Structures are given as C-alpha cells and as structure tokens.
Amino acid sequence: MRIDKLLSNSGLGSRSQVRQLIRAGHISLNGQVILDPATIIPPSDYAHILVRQQALSVKLSAHLLLNKPQGYLTATDDRRYPYVTQLLPQALQRLNPVPAGRLDRDAHGLLLLTTDGQLAHRLMSPRWHYPKTYLVTYEGEALTNQEVQLLAGGLQLQDLNCLPAVLEPLANRQARVTLTEGKYHQVKRMFAFIGRPVSDLCRITIGPFSLAGIEKPGSYRLLTREEQSRLYQDLSLQPAEL
Ligand code: URA
Numbered sequence: 001m002r003i004d005k006l007l008s009n010s011g012l013g014s015r016s017q018v019r020q021l022i023r024a025g026h027i028s029l030n031g032q033v034i035l036d037p038a039t040i041i042p043p044s045d046y047a048h049i050l051v052r053q054q055a056l057s058v059k060l061s062a063h064l065l066l067n068k069p070q071g072y073l074t075a076t077d078d079r080r081y082p083y084v085t086q087l088l089p090q091a092l093q094r095l096n097p098v099p100a101g102r103l104d105r106d107a108h109g110l111l112l113l114t115t116d117g118q119l120a121h122r123l124m125s126p127r128w129h130y131p132k133t134y135l136v137t138y139e140g141e142a143l144t145n146q147e148v149q150l151l152a153g154g155l156q157l158q159d160l161n162c163l164p165a166v167l168e169p170l171a172n173r174q175a176r177v178t179l180t181e182g183k184y185h186q187v188k189r190m191f192a193f194i195g196r197p198v199s200d201l202c203r204i205t206i207g208p209f210s211l212a213g214i215e216k217p218g219s220y221r222l223l224t225r226e227e228q229s230r231l232y233q234d235l236s237l238q239p240a241e242l
Contacts, residue, residue, distance in 0.1 A: 001060070003029060003049075004037035009094045010058050012051065026052045061115045062095050063228055064088075065209055068111045069217035074102035084111060087218050100124055101132065101182050101206070109134075109203035110211055122235040123206070126163065126181035130207050130235070133178045137200035138191050143169050147194045151177075157193055162186060176204075207234065 007018045007027070019037040021027055027034055028050040029041065041047045041060060049056045068074065068084055075083040076098060085093055097113040100120035114120050122128045143151075154164040166178040177187055188198045204211060208230070214221050223231065232239040 001041055002037065003027070003034060003039045003041055003047075006041060006047065006058060006060075007049070007051075010056070012056075021051070059091075059095065062092055062097050063112070063114045063116070063119070063223040063231070064092070064097065064220050065206075065214055065223065066111045066113060066220040067211055067214040067217050068103050068108050070106055070108045073105055074099045074111065081105060085113070088113075088220060103203055104185065104188070104201070107201040107203070108217060109201075110206050110209065110214075111203070112206050112209065116237075119232070119235065119237060122237065124182060128235055129180040131166075131178050131180050131205075132182065132203060132207075133176060133205040134187050135200075135202045135204050136175045136177055136187055136191065136198055138173050138175070138196040138198050140173075140196045142173060143175060143194075143196070148175075151190050151194065155190060155193060157189055160184075160186070160189060162190060165190070207231070 004015055004018045004022060007013075007021075008015045012018055013021070022037045023035060025033055025035060029039065030048050043060075045059070045061050047058045047060055049058060066084060066087060071082065072087070073081045073083040076085045076096070077083065084099060085097065088097070095115050097115050098117065098120050100112045100114055100123035103109065103111060112123060114123075123130050148167050148169055152165050152167040155162040160183055162183070163179070163181055168176040170176060177190075179186060187201055191198050209227070228239060
C-alpha cells in the first residue's frame with residue numbers, strides 16, 4: 001500500500017494534507033525520511049512511522065477467524081445482502097482482508113480472512129489439502145453404511161468431481177464431513193445425490209482452527225503470532241517479515 005493512503009486511512013489527515021507532510025520531510029518510514037507520497041510500504045506486519053518525530057505503528061496485515069452467521073454473504077461488498085467483512089471493526093476493514101474460502105449465505109461457522117492473497121489462494125486450493133470439517137444436518141432416513149462409503153469414496157456428479165472425503169455419521173440425522181477442497185455447494189450436492197437435503201450446514205474447523213473462543217455468531221479473533229507462523233509453515237509460504 002502507498003504511504004499516503006495508509007497514513008490518511010489511519011486518520012492522520014486527508015490525502016492532500018498527508019502529501020504535504022510527506023513532501024515537507026516530516027515523515028520517516030522504518031528509519032528513513034521519505035519525500036515521495038507514492039512510496040510503497042514493504043510487506044510486513046507493521047510499518048514503523050515517525051510523524052514529526054512522534055512514533056506511529058500502523059498495522060498492515062491481518063489474519064483472523066470469524067464465526068459467520070447465517071444470512072451473510074461470504075464477500076467484501078454487496079448491495080442486497082449483509083456481507084461478512086461488515087462484521088469487523090473499521091480498523092480491520094480498512095486493511096481489506098478477504099475470505100479464504102466461502103460459505104453459502106444460509107451456511108454458518110468458521111471463516112478465515114486474510115490480507116495475504118497468496119495465503120488465501122493456498123488455503124482454498126485442493127493442491128494444498130487443507131482440511132475443512134463441516135457439521136451437516138440432513139433430512140430423511142439415517143445414512144446407511146453403504147451411503148457413507150459412497151460419499152466418502154469420492155463422487156463424480158455431472159460437472160463436479162469430488163475427491164474422497166472423511167465422513168462420520170452421528171446421531172439425530174447429523175454427520176461430520178471433512179473435505180480438502182471447496183467446490184460450489186459441494187456438501188449440499190453430495191447429500192442431495194443420495195436424497196438427503198441438507199437443512200443446516202456449519203463449518204466447525206479449518207485445519208487446526210476451530211470456533212473455540214468465537215462461539216457467538218458474528219464474533220471474530222485475530223490469529224496469534226504462533227498460529228500465523230504455523231499456518232505459513234503448513235502452506236510452505238514465507239511470512240511477511242515481522
Ligand atoms: N458446501 C456447501 O454445500 N456449502 C458451503 O457453504 C460449504 C460447503
């Protein structure tokens with residue numbers, strides 16, 4: 001992000017006031033005076049900025065877990081429906097985090113949002129096998145062993161080729177399903193294939209992350225430093241320098 005945009009987003013003043021401060025030599029970034037308002041801030045978690053010798057530490061990246069409520073779109077903008085980034089405070093919205101994977105509007109549960117596009121891409125790609133577990137409530141008869149094996153073995157549905165899944169039947173027309181891919185309406189389509197419409201769908205885990213601490217729909221938490229490092233390591237990515 002450009003420094004003038006960052007400083008103005010952080011409340012230092014309008015874009016033109018910030019540019020004047022920069023051109024007059026009042027701003028330094030990571031120890032160096034900068035005079036060009038178009039200077040790009042290098043990737044990092046924080047930018048260390050001096051404004052007229054006053055230290056300002058500005059957060060640049062964010063990785064967070066959100067408990068998506070039903071009725072919200074997994075999106076960063078929409079005219080018709082509420083969308084998930086609206087559940088975040090302004091300070092986090094300004095960093096433009098994107099959802100790494102989607103949940104249908106009527107589905108709920110765990111979403112990971114990140115400002116790192118490459119991280120989001122790997123979390124969604126079947127190549128990286130990052131497991132996601134869903135608690136499925138379905139209608140109709142309880143699943144038979146044969147149906148469990150059919151769903152778990154991988155399905156070829158018209159335009160949708162589903163990789164093998166882990167499927168654990170539970171009491172009360174529920175099942176826990178773990179997938180390493182996230183194709184459009186995948187869980188609903190797998191269950192529809194065996195004549196069991198899904199009446200409720202909740203994502204309960206993404207890799208090692210769960211809804212612990214964010215049980216209330218709409219609540220969120222930032223990943224800890226250790227969780228971030230582990231995630232980057234799991235996906236063979238270099239974290240932004242800290
Ligand atoms: N599968 C679905 O059918 N819907 C979701 O939201 C996620 C997985």
